[in-house]
Amino acid sequence: MRTKDYDKMQRIKEALVRIILRDGIENTSVAKIAKEAGVSPATIYIYYDSKEAMLSEVYQECARQSYGYLMGRIRPEMDARELIDALVRGYYSFSVDHAEIFGFVEQCMHSPGLAGIFREEDLSAQILDMIHPYQDRGIMKRCSNENLNAMLFAPVRFLSMNRTSPAEKNTVMLNELISMLQDLLLM
Amino acid sequence: MRTKDYDKMQRIKEALVRIILRDGIENTSVAKIAKEAGVSPATIYIYYDSKEAMLSEVYQECARQSYGYLMGRIRPEMDARELIDALVRGYYSFSVDHAEIFGFVEQCMHSPGLAGIFREEDLSAQILDMIHPYQDRGIMKRCSNENLNAMLFAPVRFLSMNRTSPAEKNTVMLNELISMLQDLLLM
Amino acid sequence: MRTKDYDKMQRIKEALVRIILRDGIENTSVAKIAKEAGVSPATIYIYYDSKEAMLSEVYQECARQSYGYLMGRIRPEMDARELIDALVRGYYSFSVDHAEIFGFVEQCMHSPGLAGIFREEDLSAQILDMIHPYQDRGIMKRCSNENLNAMLFAPVRFLSMNRTSPAEKNTVMLNELISMLQDLLLM
Amino acid sequence: MRTKDYDKMQRIKEALVRIILRDGIENTSVAKIAKEAGVSPATIYIYYDSKEAMLSEVYQECARQSYGYLMGRIRPEMDARELIDALVRGYYSFSVDHAEIFGFVEQCMHSPGLAGIFREEDLSAQILDMIHPYQDRGIMKRCSNENLNAMLFAPVRFLSMNRTSPAEKNTVMLNELISMLQDLLLM
DNA sequence: AATGAATGAGACTTCATTCAT
DNA sequence: AATGAATGAAGTCTCATTCAT
Numbered sequence: 001m002r003t004k005d006y007d008k009m010q011r012i013k014e015a016l017v018r019i020i021l022r023d024g025i026e027n028t029s030v031a032k033i034a035k036e037a038g039v040s041p042a043t044i045y046i047y048y049d050s051k052e053a054m055l056s057e058v059y060q061e062c063a064r065q066s067y068g069y070l071m072g073r074i075r076p077e078m079d080a081r082e083l084i085d086a087l088v089r090g091y092y093s094f095s096v097d098h099a100e101i102f103g104f105v106e107q108c109m110h111s112p113g114l115a116g117i118f119r120e121e122d123l124s125a126q127i128l129d130m131i132h133p134y135q136d137r138g139i140m141k142r143c144s145n146e147n148l149n150a151m152l153f154a155p156v157r158f159l160s161m162n163r164t165s166p167a168e169k170n171t172v173m174l175n176e177l178i179s180m181l182q183d184l185l186l187m
Numbered sequence: 188m189r190t191k192d193y194d195k196m197q198r199i200k201e202a203l204v205r206i207i208l209r210d211g212i213e214n215t216s217v218a219k220i221a222k223e224a225g226v227s228p229a230t231i232y233i234y235y236d237s238k239e240a241m242l243s244e245v246y247q248e249c250a251r252q253s254y255g256y257l258m259g260r261i262r263p264e265m266d267a268r269e270l271i272d273a274l275v276r277g278y279y280s281f282s283v284d285h286a287e288i289f290g291f292v293e294q295c296m297h298s299p300g301l302a303g304i305f306r307e308e309d310l311s312a313q314i315l316d317m318i319h320p321y322q323d324r325g326i327m328k329r330c331s332n333e334n335l336n337a338m339l340f341a342p343v344r345f346l347s348m349n350r351t352s353p354a355e356k357n358t359v360m361l362n363e364l365i366s367m368l369q370d371l372l373l374m
Numbered sequence: 375m376r377t378k379d380y381d382k383m384q385r386i387k388e389a390l391v392r393i394i395l396r397d398g399i400e401n402t403s404v405a406k407i408a409k410e411a412g413v414s415p416a417t418i419y420i421y422y423d424s425k426e427a428m429l430s431e432v433y434q435e436c437a438r439q440s441y442g443y444l445m446g447r448i449r450p451e452m453d454a455r456e457l458i459d460a461l462v463r464g465y466y467s468f469s470v471d472h473a474e475i476f477g478f479v480e481q482c483m484h485s486p487g488l489a490g491i492f493r494e495e496d497l498s499a500q501i502l503d504m505i506h507p508y509q510d511r512g513i514m515k516r517c518s519n520e521n522l523n524a525m526l527f528a529p530v531r532f533l534s535m536n537r538t539s540p541a542e543k544n545t546v547m548l549n550e551l552i553s554m555l556q557d558l559l560l561m
Numbered sequence: 562m563r564t565k566d567y568d569k570m571q572r573i574k575e576a577l578v579r580i581i582l583r584d585g586i587e588n589t590s591v592a593k594i595a596k597e598a599g600v601s602p603a604t605i606y607i608y609y610d611s612k613e614a615m616l617s618e619v620y621q622e623c624a625r626q627s628y629g630y631l632m633g634r635i636r637p638e639m640d641a642r643e644l645i646d647a648l649v650r651g652y653y654s655f656s657v658d659h660a661e662i663f664g665f666v667e668q669c670m671h672s673p674g675l676a677g678i679f680r681e682e683d684l685s686a687q688i689l690d691m692i693h694p695y696q697d698r699g700i701m702k703r704c705s706n707e708n709l710n711a712m713l714f715a716p717v718r719f720l721s722m723n724r725t726s727p728a729e730k731n732t733v734m735l736n737e738l739i740s741m742l743q744d745l746l747l748m
Numbered sequence: 749a750a751t752g753a754a755t756g757a758g759a760c761t762t763c764a765t766t767c768a769t
Numbered sequence: 770a771a772t773g774a775a776t777g778a779a780g781t782c783t784c785a786t787t788c789a790t
Binding site: 188189190191192195226227228229230233 | 750751752753754755756757
């Protein structure tokens, strides 16, 4: 039955993400994941060739998912101001709604073994491509892709990682960040 | 009695940093570190209580060192524009001059086990304190500490992590980033 | 799925008992046991949670076995004289027929770590309960359970531990002990 | 200075005895002993050639001490009844007054590695020699040395090992044991 | 004589992976 | 497809002992 299998694989993925986020990549074993997923360690090797392959695949999938989420927030009819808002706020929303995946990706991105597997730029490229027209039309300031990337996403990522207790405070902070970025990037 | 050999301890620290940066925290074993440092695995336990304690101590030391480096770049007579330049350029310089330590800290910061041990804010607080006077005097825009932190350091960190081949290109990028931040933060 | 191999577990138990008896509890390692049992060290941890747990479990099992052996020697129709004979001779027989288990239990009983785990009295209680009726009927002398225990089993244990070369001499000694105890305990 | 050295060696011995009694022979390391004795591990090797030699020497010394204690309780003018009382009560007293040494010896006696080093009979021989005259004179029953040994010391040892909370109860038990043995051994 | 540093060997245990059902 | 058993290799850490002061 296809549904059953899909469920099992899904449970494995979720277990992997949850445990790495909770215990750290260095304290994550196949046995732990299997137990958390409610399957046998051997079962994992039906779906993945090795622990490393599993990590890599799930990491890519999660990263792609987060970019997909972001893309889904954007509408072609948005003006530049709205676009910045959608991107930054979208990224933040993702980190709230999919906290486990967000934290997991964040951790993998900084591990040398996994960072190499996956060029983030490939994904961010499509997002940046949506911004270029605004720069060409003189609505947004022109700057390098690298810095655009850095400014649009690094600060919000930082905010997401350092979230503190009162939820309202976080929203205030996010709004402040967005308007700073609008000031910075809009003409 | 043989006296404690602090050069030996230094070699252990450097080996730890180098290997974690090279192989990732999840592929770093005490035996590997010992071999790289040219000591017996047992020797490591003379200087540290456990692998975890070693990681934590070295991490804290490195983080402190990076903040110390940054502080050393600042002069009281600097104006706001120069201060932003010094901080951002200083952070970048550190990531170049102490690439191993920078990458190591970056990785530890995202590992759940280590992130908790150490509140980065405690250190960044002194840096932010140097900026507040400029905000009070109306020379720099007023914004929350969190966003100041996020804008000043997250993007340059991103740039440092994604350095690409031609060195000149990186400098151009850095200069662009600095002037963007000056535009953003200065009145 | 491969099914649990209880013959393998049996081999582990026997190896544990044999090695502790031969080398002493302080010279018994998991690796040694595994080698003697013909399994991998890791396999031991499928059957036991830790070395300590293994020791404790095997110890309890062996102690229980020795009491079971003793109980099997007793028949309800025995008179008091026969009962004493059966108990003392039974204990001695056990120490001969199951020399390894006997020596192993003897050693564990005196190790602080294991002695606490296991209250010998719980088992000896049933044996003593068989004697009480004879005391009530005035056939055996009345004395405390502790001293009954002490007199019935400690001396024969001592004899078993200090067995010397000619087997006949040991039998003579055992017979003498039994008749001494009969003199002592019977009215 | 001679006093100092003697003290240091004494402290090592006491630490060894205390730790083995507390943690068991299998959990006793040279480092632990050194720490408990307040000396360096290296210092231990000034007084003893190896851990094993240390154990063996201290064990013998303690065993000898316990027999010496017993001998000191006996007076030539005692009659047979008093002699039995003195020996059994003496053994028990030793187990109370020198609980650590008693427990330590008891444990060593059952460890194969140490049991071989030391033939208990050599010491008990002198004690038994004191009893033979009474047997020759028809005041005590004649029996083998082995069983004499077994009856006189094994039960009291058992009582000592299984001491329970109310001290008075133990005394009652001891008195009962002594009078049982007097009944048994006297003509 | 005495010490804490240093270590190779080995302790216990867990690892990622394969096997047999 | 799925499993718990099984394992060689490797993990962290401690051992008894020696070194250098």
